[in-house]
Amino acid sequence: MKYLHLILRNLTRKKLRAVLTIGSFMVALFLFGMLVTIDSSLSGGLDVASANRLVIRNKVSLIMPLPISYAERMRQMEGIEEVTHFVWFGGVYQDAKNFFANYTIEPETVRRVYPEYLIPDEQWDTFLEDRQAALVGKDLAKRFGWKVGDRVPLEGTIWQGVWEFNVRGIYDVSTKDLPTSDFWFHYDYLEEQRPFLKGTTGWYTVRVTDPSMSADVAGAIDERFANSPYETKTETERAFIAGFVNQMGNIRLLMISIGSVVFFTLLLVTGNTMAISVRERFGEIAVMKTVGFSDGSVLGLIIAESFTIAALGSVIGLGLAKLVTLGGDPTGGILQVFYLGFDDMALGFGLSLVVGIAAGLIPGLNAMRLRIVDALRRV
Amino acid sequence: MVRVDCSGTDCLVQVRNLDKKYYRGNEVIDVLRGLNLDVSAGEFVAFMGPSGSGKTTLLNLIGGLDTPTSGTVTVGGEEINDLSGRRLTSWRARHVGFIFQMYNLIPVLTAYQNVQLPLLLTGLSKAERDRHVHTALELVGLADRAKHYPGQLSGGEEQRVAIARAIVADPTLLLCDEPTGDLDRETGDEIIEILHRLSKEHEKTVLMVTHDPLAAEKADSQLHLEKGLLVEAERRGEIS
Known part of the structure; x- marks a missing residue:
């Protein structure tokens, strides 16, 4: 906790940049929340399909x-x-x-x-x-x-x-x-x-x-x-519901594709932002190393910074998505179970933290490898 | 050749046959060439010399910020060339305080937070850190500016905050790279006065690089470097 003020101070030194980066996470996680809600709505019954029920239809x-x-x-x-x-x-x-x-x-x-x-x-x-x-x-x-x-x-x-x-x-x-x-x-x-x-x-x-x-x-x-x-075709309730959903095409693959592109883009945007932010502070990082901050603690501080950006953005984004879903099905009946579960929110939060850590890793390693005398010469 | 020698037990810094070369493509630049130096504990030494003579490089090597091409640097009986990166960092945090020409304060932290920075690495409680920071700021006469950001301070005040940061962990050795280089005469004199006081009243060993002969005059010894060698020594009281 004693490093918290340092992390927050570094995070807010360029407020517009911080807001935009957090906003990227917010939008991405809002989109993630909506996608998983639609996906679970379309495949809704799959989770509750009982193993002891069979559905029989005309072959x-x-x-x-x-x-x-x-x-x-x-x-x-x-x-x-x-x-x-x-x-x-x-x-x-x-x-x-x-x-x-x-x-x-x-x-x-x-x-x-x-x-x-x-x-x-x-x-x-x-x-x-x-x-x-x-x-x-x-x-x-x-x-x-x-x-x-x-x-x-x-x-x-x-x-x-x-x-x-x-x-x-x-x-x-x-x-x-x-x-x-x-x-x-x-x-x-x-x-x-x-x-x-x-x-x-x-x-x-x-x-x-x-x-x-x-x-x-x-x-x-x-x-x-x-x-x-x-003639009949008998299948488990789960298979029946899955078949019903698949009539609309491979929605899940589409959702996963969109989600993956969004998260990858997020990684690039945040990674670039962190790289610029760290490069601007090479002199300060050199001073921190001079006064005794180890390479590991410098890396840790930078990762903690991108981790905080990810955490803030994802909490806001997922919170907004949750609020929207609380309003119920916006399609008037097509998405009957329009519900964003806490397990899906936890998954989104976890994914964004992974992106946050990954985004801070390369700039952090660069800062870690920074030679003090080289950086001080640039100041 | 030892240009400033001290009697064995009293000796804090010993530099032996120190070489530092830089490589720029195929070109080899000899910055320091077999330099020898002894500095007693509590001494205030000023290094002078033209640009490129190796003053800052010598300071960086003594402070463990850089590694020599050959030769040894021993501080307080510990040969720092042998220390691994991690141990060297830890040694630096405990034994050395740095003061730079451009102050190098972190602009988003207050004076208090800047001074506190080296203490974050220690196991001190918040109350203890608080006490150390206030003592250091009082020592440089800035206790009332603790909540100000560097941008709200004058150059002289910023340098005094940098001095407070350098001494807050109570190091034995203070390394100052042109600490008055960016200040006017009056403010520069105040800074030199603080360094002098730290040396005499608080027994800090101060090694200062400067281009200012008037600042150097306040030191116990003035050493001149040229092309990586000590060429002249004036020990106050011995040479007049």
């Missing part, structure tokens, strides 16, 4: 249906604890830009397959009693100002017409990585009203009794429905 495509009769047939198979299913509805609320996920659930089974979703019992009971009932995530309710008892119309895009729903409950989740911006309603309501695709569902999710047997169970399901008009 041809996710948009092709599967017979509802498969539920009972799968329930009788060995290793399967529970089966539930979903149908993508694709409804629009007031305007097409008000996008949010809306799909049917099977009330009897969904809570046993997805215990992470939290719904107050009294709301759940009223949901069961009302065929037009809907459950909405807390973020979605907040977005449109919905509350329990509200009547919400959705314009059907697959099944035309206006579909009326009663908000009977608002759900939350037990883990931050799950979205709370979906809209659920009864499968039976859709089944009764829709003019086509009756007797089918969109995809199944099954809960297996032993996660270590997931691969065997998945194989058994696909084998069971092989050579039928509706």
